[in-house]
Amino acid sequence: MGDAMKIEQICKSFNNDRTRLMDIVRTIQETFGYVPPEHYELIAREANTHRVEVESVVSFYSFLSDRKQGGVVLRLCNDIIDRFKGADAVAEAFEKELGISMGETTPDGLFTLEWTACIGMSDQAPAALANDTVLTHLTPEKVPGILEALRKNPDPQALVAECGDGGNADPLVKAMVQNNICERGEVLLADNDPEAGLRKAMEKTPEEVIADMKESGLRGRGGAGFLAGLKWEFTRNAKGDGKYILCNADEGEPGTFKDRVLLTERADLMIEGMTVAAYCIGAETGIVYLRAEYAYLRALLEEVLNRRRAAGLLGNSICGRDGFNFDIRIQMGAGAYVCGEESSLISSCEGTRGDPGDRPPFPAIAGYKVAPTAVNNVETYCCAARVMDKGPVWFENIGTEHSSGTKMLSICGDCERPGIYELPFGVTVAELLEKVGAENAAAVQIGGPSGQMLDRSQYGRAISFEDLPTGGSIMVFGRQRDLLEVVDAFMEFFVDESCGYCVPCRVGNVLLRNRLERIRNGKGIPEDLAYLEKLGISTRRMSRCGLGQTSPNPILSTLENFRPIYNALVREDRSGLAKSFDVLRAVEPACELTGRRSVIFHA
Numbered sequence: 223m224g225d226a227m228k229i230e231q232i233c234k235s236f237n238n239d240r241t242r243l244m245d246i247v248r249t250i251q252e253t254f255g256y257v258p259p260e261h262y263e264l265i266a267r268e269a270n271t272h273r274v275e276v277e278s279v280v281s282f283y284s285f286l287s288d289r290k291q292g293g294v295v296l297r298l299c300n301d302i303i304d305r306f307k308g309a310d311a312v313a314e315a316f317e318k319e320l321g322i323s324m325g326e327t328t329p330d331g332l333f334t335l336e337w338t339a340c341i342g343m344s345d346q347a348p349a350a351l352a353n354d355t356v357l358t359h360l361t362p363e364k365v366p367g368i369l370e371a372l373r374k375n376p377d378p379q380a381l382v383a384e385c386g387d388g389g390n391a392d393p394l395v396k397a398m399v400q401n402n403i404c405e406r407g408e409v410l411l412a413d414n415d416p417e418a419g420l421r422k423a424m425e426k427t428p429e430e431v432i433a434d435m436k437e438s439g440l441r442g443r444g445g446a447g448f449l450a451g452l453k454w455e456f457t458r459n460a461k462g463d464g465k466y467i468l469c470n471a472d473e474g475e476p477g478t479f480k481d482r483v484l485l486t487e488r489a490d491l492m493i494e495g496m497t498v499a500a501y502c503i504g505a506e507t508g509i510v511y512l513r514a515e516y517a518y519l520r521a522l523l524e525e526v527l528n529r530r531r532a533a534g535l536l537g538n539s540i541c542g543r544d545g546f547n548f549d550i551r552i553q554m555g556a557g558a559y560v561c562g563e564e565s566s567l568i569s570s571c572e573g574t575r576g577d578p579g580d581r582p583p584f585p586a587i588a589g590y591k592v593a594p595t596a597v598n599n600v601e602t603y604c605c606a607a608r609v610m611d612k613g614p615v616w617f618e619n620i621g622t623e624h625s626s627g628t629k630m631l632s633i634c635g636d637c638e639r640p641g642i643y644e645l646p647f648g649v650t651v652a653e654l655l656e657k658v659g660a661e662n663a664a665a666v667q668i669g670g671p672s673g674q675m676l677d678r679s680q681y682g683r684a685i686s687f688e689d690l691p692t693g694g695s696i697m698v699f700g701r702q703r704d705l706l707e708v709v710d711a712f713m714e715f716f717v718d719e720s721c722g723y724c725v726p727c728r729v730g731n732v733l734l735r736n737r738l739e740r741i742r743n744g745k746g747i748p749e750d751l752a753y754l755e756k757l758g759i760s761t762r763r764m765s766r767c768g769l770g771q772t773s774p775n776p777i778l779s780t781l782e783n784f785r786p787i788y789n790a791l792v793r794e795d796r797s798g799l800a801k802s803f804d805v806l807r808a809v810e811p812a813c814e815l816t817g818r819r820s821v822i823f824h825a
Contacts, residue, residue: 228253229261233268240271241591243279243573247286248554256287275574282575282721283556284338285514292327292334293376297351298360301340301476302711303634303697308361309348313337315362319369332376333369339559339715340476341515344634344697345402345641352378354517356399389486394521401483402641405657407628409608409620410601411644416490417535419610420497424541428458428502435502435606438614439626443601444470444562445669445693446768450602456586458503460594467500467508467548468590470567470599474513474559475670476715478695480630481600483642485512485519488604489526493550495603497536498610499596500548508550509590511567514557523552559719563768564589564597566721577723578767601630601694621647625686629694633658636700651690652681660698665705665784670695671712672772674779675705705784706742706791709776713738716773727770730761734777746792755781 232249236242246269247257257265257280266273280286298304298313313324316335320328327334343349346358355378357368371381385391386400403411423431435451442448457465469492473481484492496508512520527550530536540546558576560566565579568590589595598606605627609617618626625647631654634640638659645654651668655661666676668685669692676683676690683689699708713735722728737754740746758774758781765771781788809820 225254225258225261226264229264230268233265236269238268238270239573240269240275241571241573243269243271243275244553244556244570246573247276247279248556251286254290255293256290259288269573271573278575279573283514283558285555285557290327290331292332294332294352294372294378295334295336297336297338297341299339299341299343299347299349300337301344301715302708303344303477304347304349305711306635306703307347311362312348312350312360312365315365316369319365332373338515338557339719340474340478342473342479342482342513343399344477344479345632346400347634351515352381355379355381356397356518357381358398358400389522392522394525395486395518397518399482399486399518401486403483404633404639404641405643405645407630407644407646409617409628409644410484410488410491410604410630411642414491414608414611416494417533419607420494420501420535421541423498423501423610424543424546428504431498431502431610432458434614435609438609438617439624440602440605440609440617441625441687442598443605443629443693444599445672445691447687447691450598450606453586453598454499454502454596456584457594457596460587462594464507464591464593465503465505466590466593466595467496467503467505467550468564468567468571468585468595468597469496469508469510469603470562470564470597471516472511472513472555472562472567473599473693474515474562474719475672475693475695476712477632477634477667477670477697478693479632479634480642480694482516482519484600484604484630485516485523489523490530491604491607492600493526493530493536493603495598495606496550497540497548498606499598499603501540501546503594503596505596506547506549508548509571510550510552511555511561511571512552513555513561517554520552520554527552558721559715560721560767560769566767567597568595575721577721578769580766599693622684622686622688624688629685629692631685631692631696632694633696633698635698636660636663636703637698645685647686648684650682650684651676654685654696655681655698658698660700662701663698664701664703665699665708667695667697667699667708668692670697671715671776672768674775675708675783677783680783705780705787706738709780710735710738710742712776713773716769720769720773721767724764724766724770726761726764727766727773730757730765730770731773733757734761734774738777741788741791744791746788747795748789748792750792751781751788754778 262273262276265276348360350357382398390397390399432455440450538547561570561576566576570576585595628644631643717731720727758778761774
């Protein structure tokens with residue numbers, strides 16, 4: 223069968239639906255090892271779209287490629303936690319053994335070697351993906367054996383000699399990943415009945431269920447903290463017949479991995495929560511947007527969906543209720559941090575680039591396919607199912623006055639016990655550090671790069687929406703770390719992950735990082751600190767979506783909390799020349815032309 227015919231069949235398998243373009247190009251890449259540019263026109267014609275749309279999708283997502291990739295694509299995680307754990311040495315070992323550099327493919331076509339952003343394995347770093355197989359706790363010494371095994375058997379799954387705990391050992395998963403659950407709370411990781419919440423919800427009217435959600439005080443667990451019940455109420459009351467439930471399973475914030483554990487161990491609870499939401503707003507279709515880095519969990523999630531359909535908990539006439547029809551499909555991402563923002567996620571589900579949309583209108587009014595849409599993350603839906611099972615008062619009595627329930631925290635970095643901690647809201651940073659074995663930490667990053675870095679004087683603050691809101695990522699840094707190296711890594715991440723739509727984010731983050739590098743190189747002056755503050759605030763205020771609105775935080779929060787580090791690197795220069803100006807380099811072309819060195823400026 224020719225390539226063109228294969229592509230036609232792939233498009234047909236998705237009903238030649240333009241909104242399934244993501245699935246189409248992903249399947250084409252799985253088939254050919256890339257998305258051939260010479261067939262963009264064919265893909266566009268078969269998918270009822272335009273060539274430019276195909277090209278824009280392929281160029282936008284980091285896991286898609288318009289160049290032939292190796293049979294095994296090795297993606298090494300390069301977030302700051304992995305770097306501090308030795309990722310650079312692992313990368314050098316791979317480059318040496320393969321004879322290629324990052325971003326290249328071996329001449330025999332067997333391997334492609336790439337850096338990638340956080341893959342949700344910061345508790346077992348350094349980590350990498352070999353196609354969809356996760357490799358954890360890598361060392362340079364392990365690299366020759368890994369490559370030898372792959373040359374003998376190019377299926378990376380054969381590298382998994384020993385499975386991790388819990389669902390990681392499920393035959394549909396077979397991953398070496400460890401859950402690393404260090405502390406279980408009473409909401410998410412406690413034992414539960416995967417049907418109880420839904421059945422109790424259906425004993426009430428949708429309005430009564432929404433009232434329970436509002437009474438419980440359940441707020442979105444992605445960090446923004448909007449009341450889940452209020453969002454569902456807005457979506458229910460919005461005009462429009464076709465309504466949708468979307469689950470954001472695209473946790474891409476460096477240092478976070480709590481959804482990984484929930485997807486592995488509490489998929490039933492997540493789907494139950496989505497079904498309760500569908501009952502409330504009158505939706506018949508749900509989508510779980512699963513990040514490409516968690517593709518190894520897809521078969522398990524599909525099995526859970528099938529099991530619930532067979533039990534009458536999903537599909538038509540749910541729990542025997544005529545007219546209550548709701549089903550869920552999984553939409554795979556393809557490597558784009560910005561798709562964790564709800565409007566970008568919706569764009570991706572519609573088969574386009576993950577560009578953020580203008581708000582208003584908000585998704586509750588006009589979301590997926592311009593229909594009323596409720597978007598919550600994995601943890602929020604899991605909490606919603608438990609609220610319906612145990613009651614809103616039970617949930618409200620956990621946590622603080624304005625932050626009900628527990629919070630799943632992913633803790634990693636310079637600590638003795640990295641992993642998952644489910645704790646009631648209100649726990650202090652000092653209490654966290656004691657639990658994880660890092661009482662003498664020099665700094666703690668709350669909420670990932672988009673959050674804030676705290677110094678020791680702030681360890682009495684509490685994890686809560688009213689004090690320290692977080693999506694779940696907490697990174698611990700010891701006294702041996704260069705904190706401005708951490709800040710630079712965060713800014714590098716935001717520069718790479720910006721969708722490029724708006725100037726404040728696309729340009730502002732580059733300028734911020736450039737000025738930071740100048741300071742780190744000892745060429746900064748005191749005025750540079752004012753420049754960073756002014757530009758950071760401007761970028762935050764003027765950017766279109768949450769990425770640009772939070773991307774200056776690494777610089778702004780460290781300027782506020784670690785100012786002495788910056789002050790020690792900047793100096794007044796009374797020479798009249800900017801410290802960043804290299805006069806020797808500037809006169810070098812003239813020296814070459816005249817054939818002699820400058821008599822005024824010379825080394």
